[in-house]
Structures are given as structure tokens and as C-alpha cells.
Amino acid sequence: MIRFDIIKNSNNVKARAGLLYTDHGVIETPIFMPVGTQGSVKAVNQTFLAEDIKAQIILGNTYHLYLRPGTDILFKAGGLHKFMNWNRPILTDSGGYQVFSLAELRKLRKDGVEFKSHIDGSKHFFSPAKVIEIERFIGSDIMMPLDECTPYPCDYDYAKKSVELTSKWAVLNKEAFEKTQPLYGHQQYLWGIIQGSVYKDLREKSALDLVKLDFDGYSIGGLAVGEPTEKMYEILDFIVDYIPENKPRYLMGVGKPENILEAIERGVDMFDCVMPTRNARNSHIFTWNGIISIRNNRYKDDFRPLDENCDCYACKNYTRAYLRHLFVAKELLAYELASVHNLHFYLSLAKNARKHIIEGDFPEWKNKVIKIISKKISKEE
RNA sequence: GUGGAAUUAGCUCAGUUGGUUAGAGCAUCAGAUUGUGGCUCUGAGGGCCAAGGGUUCAAAUCCCUUAUUCCACC
DSSP states (O other), X not given: OOEEEEEEEOSSSSOEEEEXXXXXXXXXXXXXXXXXXXXXXXXXXXXIIIIISOOSOEEEEHHHHHHTTOHXXXXXXXXXXXXXXXXXXXXXXXXXXXXXXXXXXXXXXXXXXXXXXXXXOOEEEEOHXXXXXXXXXXXXXEEOOOOOOOOSSOOHXXXXXXXXXXXXXXXXXXXXXXXXXXXXXXXXXXXXXXXXXXXXXXXXXXXXXHHHHXXXXXXXXXXXXXXXXXXXXXXXXXXXXXXXXXXXXXXXXXXXXXXXXXXXXXXXXXXXXXXHHHHHHTTEEEETTXXXXXXXXXXXXXXXXXXXXXXXXXXXXXXXXXXXXXXXXXXXXXXXXXXXXXXXXXXXHHHHHHHHHHHTOHHHHHXXXXXXXXXXXXXOO
16 A cells, blocks of 8 residues: 655645655655656656656656557566656556547447557557556556546436446456556556546545545546536535545646646645646746746747746746747747746646645635736736 | 740739639737647738739739749840
8 A cells, every 4th residue: 555644734625735655756745747648758858857847756658658669668678767767756647538539549348448559550459457567567656547538528327337337447457456566676556546527426436436446546537628617626626525535636637727726725636737748839838927928929029037936947047038939930949948847837836835735824825826827928017 | 135934912822714802831920728649729910913004894814015033045
């Protein structure tokens, strides 16, 4: 069983600060985990990731890594940590989301999912046991089980069947996990993923089924897939109480900075999202003063840093005008600097949230910063 | 000098036998992006169709003149 120490509970809200122990290091929660789908956080090298951004754990994706480079290469390399030169924790998503997002290629079966590779069209089959096997080859510290992520909107009957399937698979995931061993000498842990779309009774059923199996942690999946944000908060308010308090809670794929803070307030400990990196590549910059679209014409002669309150590599060394120029010229450095900055912002956001939970003024701080950081900067002061 | 071709958005070009408010790509400008199928998607602005004159109910389209550019031949 993974060790998770809650070092401080918030007084009025469910937010908490904790320490999550893995063989690759201790993670301070709440935490944001940069997404490195194919064994690389896009446009960011591992040195920056560790030393500047101060990422404590990153994500890999089972579906993508299985297709390329494949488990034989990962095994020969000694696991993903060595392969990519990252010695801090790694969490792998199972490919359950790809089952949903690549829906045209999939065929759901009771025992797993058939799909066609988006790379070469070849046919493959994922079962819960197969996914665990692949994650053993990858060597991720925290493994996600195979699940089905429902789209939104999703009618009740489909969501119900989907929860039943995900619960059935959870049993098989857990069995496979217990029957197999880590390959590289460090411990691996398995989470359960709660589904149920926007239906509270289905969410409850999903949570009860999974808690019975006693996973190391619990993920909340199937949110931020298009439902109104208020709906997401409503489900979070409801579902967190069904997850044992001493287990880490992971809200998959979320989200915008304000979504993360609202979810922390509701008791979530872990987050991942492509937003800081994908948006960085599209010139969308998160700052403590609000959102900047750095390609905008008005930054062409703005020689201030992206964010005057930031000490990341990009802000310490380069100006808005230069970043805008790089984006307009489609220079590769644009993607690197913007990604470093946005990830640094997300990690700072989590770090500050943690600090204010410990200091006891999280809700006040949260309400104050959300107003500022979620707004687009439209007029320069 | 002679003959031919061309001239349409900032750039490169479409534009059917003349027929409503002349299109595209790129560029520009502005949005979007939530367990990532690496440079994506959506939208907007921008043209007295080289200039002038004719023919016609109607001209980017046909005719004439001029200008500019390119090609071929003396």
C-alpha cells in the first residue's frame, strides 16, 4: 500500500496538503503533473522540467508508448525512467481516454477493447491484464487501470453500462496487478478510476465498487469532457466523500487554473492537463496577472517579461516582444520558452495552493487569485 | 524595332460561352484549446479586377489606346 500522509486539513473546506511517497521521491500534494504522453513533455527537456519548472511527477501514456517505441524497447532500455532520463516519479494513463477519443477506431468488448493504431492502422487488443503488463514494462510508479471514459453528453443507460464495464475491468486490473511483479526494482501502485458521467447514483456505484477493491489511490475520470463547469464541480462535491480520506485523489485531465483551485478546495490532490503545454504552443500564456495571447500585435514592442511576478527561465531571460517575434516567425524556441513558462506557472499554482492550505487561508486566497488569473489581459496598464 | 503573352487582395494565383454582393492558398488580425493523433481548429479584415475610352440591358471577361513586366525574333 502506498504511503500518503496528510499533513494539514483545511478548516472550512475539504482541501488538504499531503505527502505521497514513491521509490522515485516524495510528492507534495496538491500537485500538478505535466503531461509527457510519448516519454517527453512536448518541447521541454528533462533538465528544465526538474530544475526550473520543478515538476515532481510527470505523465506517460500506455497507449502511445505501447505503439511506439513498444514494450521490447522500453524493457531493453531498463524502463521509461532510464529511457527518458527522468528519475522522479512517473504516472501512466492506461489508454482508457484514447479508447474514447479515438472512438472511430474502437470496438468495445466485454473483456477489453479492440482498436486500430492511429500510426499505421494495425489492429490491437487491450484487456485490463494487457494494460497492466505494458505498464510493468514501462515501469511507471503509479499506474492507471483500463477504463471506459464516457463522452458528454451521455445518456443514462449508456453511462450505466459503462460503469458496470469499468467496474468489471477494475476487478481484472487488480487481479493482474497482484499476479505480476515490478521489473526494475521499484514499487508500482495501482489506482482505480471512478466513472458515471454526470449521474450521481452511477458515480456512487462506481466509487463503492472500486473502494471495495482497495486501490492505492482513486482517480475521477469522465469529467471536463464538455459538461458545464458547474456540473463538474457538483459531481466533485458529491463524489469526493465516497473516496477514503487517507487515499490520494486524482482528477484526470483537469484543467484550467481556476478549475484546479476549485477542485483542490473540494479535496482533490492530483491533476494533469495538456493545457499548459498545448496552449503554450498556441501562444496562450498564463500569468499571475491574467492570460496573455502573446501573438497579439500589441506585444510587438513590449520589452517586459511574460510575467513580472515569475522567475522561470523564460521570464528571467526574454521579453514579450521577443516571444511574439518567435511565434510569428514560427521559431521552435517559442514553443520551448512558452511551455517552460506555463508549466512553471501551473507548478507554482499548486505550490501556492499548498502553502495557503498549510497557512489556513486557502479559500480567501483562492477567491482572490481566481478573479485575476482567469481573466484575459485586454488592456495594458 | 517586330511579334507574342501577361497585369485580379500585401504575395502567388483561380475566375467556365459576358449574367446577382469577384474566390482560394499564404500573410495579417482576432478567438478556441481540459487523462495531447507536434506547429491544430474557427472566424474576421483586406480588391473602383494596371490606367483611360468604347460595345452591351449587363464587362474582370469583348474592342481600342496608353503604361509596366516577361518571352521569342531581328
